[in-house]
Amino acid sequence: MDLSWLDDFLWTYQNVIHSVGINGLLALSMYVVLAVGQLSLGQAAFMGLGAYSAALMTLKLGWPFWMVLPLSCVVPILFALAIGLPTLRLSGVYLAIATVGLGEVLKALYVNIDYVGGALGLTGIPEATETWMIYGLLALAVLAFWLVARSGIGRAMEAIREDETAARVMGVSCFRYQLGALVVSAMLAGIAGALEAHSTSLISPGEFGFEPEVSILSFALLGGIGTPIGPVVGAFILTLLPELLRGMADLRLVFNGVIIVVAVLFMPEGLVALRLRRRSA
Amino acid sequence: MKRRSFTLMAAASVLGVGVLPRISLAADTIPVGSIEVLTGPVSPYGIAIRDGETLALEEINAAGGVLGGKKIALTVEDSAANKDQAINAARKLIGRDKVVAIIGPTLSAEYFALAPMTNQRKVPVIGTSITSIGATDIGPFCFRTSLPEADVIPAALRKAMARGAKTIALLYANDDLFSKSSYDQMKVAAETAGLKIIDIETFATKDTDFSAQLTKVKGLKPDAIGIAALVEPTAGVLLQARQLGFGAETQFLGGNGANSPRLGEIAGAAADGIMVGSPWFIAKDTPQNKAFIAAFNRKYGKNPDQFAAQAYDTMHLLARAIDKAGAADPLKIRDALMQVKQDGVMGPLSFNAKRDPASAEGVLVLEMHAGKFSIAP
Numbered sequence: 273m274d275l276s277w278l279d280d281f282l283w284t285y286q287n288v289i290h291s292v293g294i295n296g297l298l299a300l301s302m303y304v305v306l307a308v309g310q311l312s313l314g315q316a317a318f319m320g321l322g323a324y325s326a327a328l329m330t331l332k333l334g335w336p337f338w339m340v341l342p343l344s345c346v347v348p349i350l351f352a353l354a355i356g357l358p359t360l361r362l363s364g365v366y367l368a369i370a371t372v373g374l375g376e377v378l379k380a381l382y383v384n385i386d387y388v389g390g391a392l393g394l395t396g397i398p399e400a401t402e403t404w405m406i407y408g409l410l411a412l413a414v415l416a417f418w419l420v421a422r423s424g425i426g427r428a429m430e431a432i433r434e435d436e437t438a439a440r441v442m443g444v445s446c447f448r449y450q451l452g453a454l455v456v457s458a459m460l461a462g463i464a465g466a467l468e469a470h471s472t473s474l475i476s477p478g479e480f481g482f483e484p485e486v487s488i489l490s491f492a493l494l495g496g497i498g499t500p501i502g503p504v505v506g507a508f509i510l511t512l513l514p515e516l517l518r519g520m521a522d523l524r525l526v527f528n529g530v531i532i533v534v535a536v537l538f539m540p541e542g543l544v545a546l547r548l549r550r551r552s553a
Numbered sequence: 554m555k556r557r558s559f560t561l562m563a564a565a566s567v568l569g570v571g572v573l574p575r576i577s578l579a580a581d582t583i584p585v586g587s588i589e590v591l592t593g594p595v596s597p598y599g600i601a602i603r604d605g606e607t608l609a610l611e612e613i614n615a616a617g618g619v620l621g622g623k624k625i626a627l628t629v630e631d632s633a634a635n636k637d638q639a640i641n642a643a644r645k646l647i648g649r650d651k652v653v654a655i656i657g658p659t660l661s662a663e664y665f666a667l668a669p670m671t672n673q674r675k676v677p678v679i680g681t682s683i684t685s686i687g688a689t690d691i692g693p694f695c696f697r698t699s700l701p702e703a704d705v706i707p708a709a710l711r712k713a714m715a716r717g718a719k720t721i722a723l724l725y726a727n728d729d730l731f732s733k734s735s736y737d738q739m740k741v742a743a744e745t746a747g748l749k750i751i752d753i754e755t756f757a758t759k760d761t762d763f764s765a766q767l768t769k770v771k772g773l774k775p776d777a778i779g780i781a782a783l784v785e786p787t788a789g790v791l792l793q794a795r796q797l798g799f800g801a802e803t804q805f806l807g808g809n810g811a812n813s814p815r816l817g818e819i820a821g822a823a824a825d826g827i828m829v830g831s832p833w834f835i836a837k838d839t840p841q842n843k844a845f846i847a848a849f850n851r852k853y854g855k856n857p858d859q860f861a862a863q864a865y866d867t868m869h870l871l872a873r874a875i876d877k878a879g880a881a882d883p884l885k886i887r888d889a890l891m892q893v894k895q896d897g898v899m900g901p902l903s904f905n906a907k908r909d910p911a912s913a914e915g916v917l918v919l920e921m922h923a924g925k926f927s928i929a930p
Contacts, residue, residue, distance in 0.1 A: 287640045355602025382726045391730040392685065393664045472640055474666040476730070479636070514633070516639055523594050526630065 293406035299491035301505035309433035317375035320480030322462025323469040337400035348462030382477035393476030401471040417500035465505035496542015582626040586646030588657040591631040605861030609868035639663035661685035691796035704913035705830035718776035722752040735808035781808040788819035817924030866897035867874035
């Protein structure tokens with residue numbers, strides 16, 4: 273059987289397939305903070321830290337990718353711990369503004385430090401990301417979130433999301449859960465950043481600013497945050513749409529927008545409007 | 554439940570459309586691809602490039618095409634100024650459309666992102682608007698027809714020195730790749746030309762207040778001031794400089810970003826006297842250029858800009874290379890690109906050993922008067 277068409281297909285869409293999976297991880301990184309009712313918009317910044325630290329380890333230190341990938345979440349996690357203490361006292365839109373601000377500060381830093389390539393960013397990063405790594409990690413993350421969501425931790429997280437004060441009265445340590453969620457969010461985004469850096473050969477400061485952050489938020493909102501599957505579905509659709517609509521040329525962005533608006537209007541709970549079933553206690 | 558299955562069906566049908574094989578191109582056409590920014594804030598550049606290359610394409614095909622009567626089929630893909638979409642577009646052009654060469658992409662960051670992949674796949678990529686240092690060093694299949702600023706800026710510096718400038722202050726936007734690269738090359742060019750750099754100041758592209766930097770520069774009294782930034786901040790610097798009392802005794806020089814008619818529109822009289830180096834100018838008095846401008850006006854009802862001119866020349870050069878290669882084969886076309894020469898609207902065009910334009914003969918120095926550029930006396 274001649275399978276060369278499959279090779280061609282995979283080669284042609286390799287970057288799309290990679291972006292879809294990486295964006296799935298980012299959507300989960302947004303999901304985990306939304307799951308404890310925090311509108312924390314630092315995912316793009318965490319991703320940037322992961323991408324830059326991983327690319328530097330590869331380019332400047334020459335470390336192999338199997339070492340770089342797990343280490344890429346170290347800097348984002350430390351950063352999350354450092355900013356978690358002051359920012360988690362904020363909530364709602366104030367937390368959103370503070371975390372967006374942090375992202376912009378990091379972006380300005382990358383631009384001004386010549387060691388990390390300035391405005392162009394880091395180029396010539398070797399291609400080390402394999403498709404199975406992305407989807408393996410994605411499957412692992414979804415499974416882990418699913419199990420956690422069904423456990424007592426998931427119940428506490430849902431309680432915090434629905435009513436923080438009530439949860440606190442019931443004896444749930446909100447701060448600990450929220451900091452934990454932030455750290456997991458940073459870890460996932462950092463790994464996604466490392467995968468992204470080693471999938472395309474360039475990372476530049478502009479990829480980790482406010483605009484990508486809004487895309488990550490829209491993955492989660494379009495997909496729905498009732499289950500960990502929802503954000504991943506949202507990421508898949510929003511990443512694939514521009515490529516599927518390529519044939520429409522000038523009308524591409526219009527259709528892209530219309531589809532999103534229609535989806536949000538008619539499915540306000542997200543495309544995957546499921547709720548987790550939990551055994552009654 | 555019903556709604557959910559409808560959603561799934563809709564998703565499946567959308568996916569299906571994308572996966573269906575396209576009708577393959579007839580064998581008597583040569584597929585060529587182009588990746589440009591056609592949507593978003595950077596789209597004016599990408600659209601100018603598409604217009605320029607499309608005009609050249611029509612001329613080539615009307616004159617009998619290439620390889621003894623085959624027509625070139627051009628597919629232009631949008632990158633939306635996003636590096637992932639630029640890579641996706643390049644992979645689609647090579648994997649599905651089987652193009653023999655790619656013109657573009659519009660931005661240096663996109664070029665750095667996709668060129669390692671296209672180079673590995675051995676398909677020539679020819680940037681028409683890439684000015685960053687090191688772009689063509691990625692590999693033997695990476696070309697550009699845009700002159701790096703290192704070749705354009707010295708002409709303006711020499712003109713300023715001929716008018717008596719000995720010292721220069723440099724101002725640049727350090728948060729924008731284009732501006733930073735323009736500054737790097739302006740600095741090297743000034744040092745090489747023997748101008749004394751007495752101050753370097755930075756700002757951000759979206760800044761509106763430059764008075765701190767300009768006040769400091771004013772105290773140092775440089776003969777010339779070089780501004781490396783996009784057109785809006787360049788105009789802002791000039792407007793504020795005039796308010797702070799910089800007069801005609803200070804020679805302003807602009808980088809590639811200042812080389813736009815928009816500078817005069819925004820800054821008005823404040824921009825008077827600024828000089829830029831330019832690989833092309835609309836009033837350039839050569840028969841090729843006059844024919845190009847007339848044809849462009851007939852087709853689009855407006856005047857071309859520098860980006861359209863560069864793309865127009867590039868498409869003609871590529872057609873020549875395909876003819877010289879004798880086959881629609883990316884490897885042979887690459888080798889042919891290293892040999893072809895043409896006398897186009899920008900002047901003589903061919904590649905040097907580093908796959909950059911070989912000649913800077915076509916560079917002109919332009920000076921702004923009453924909001925319009927003209928060739929500097």
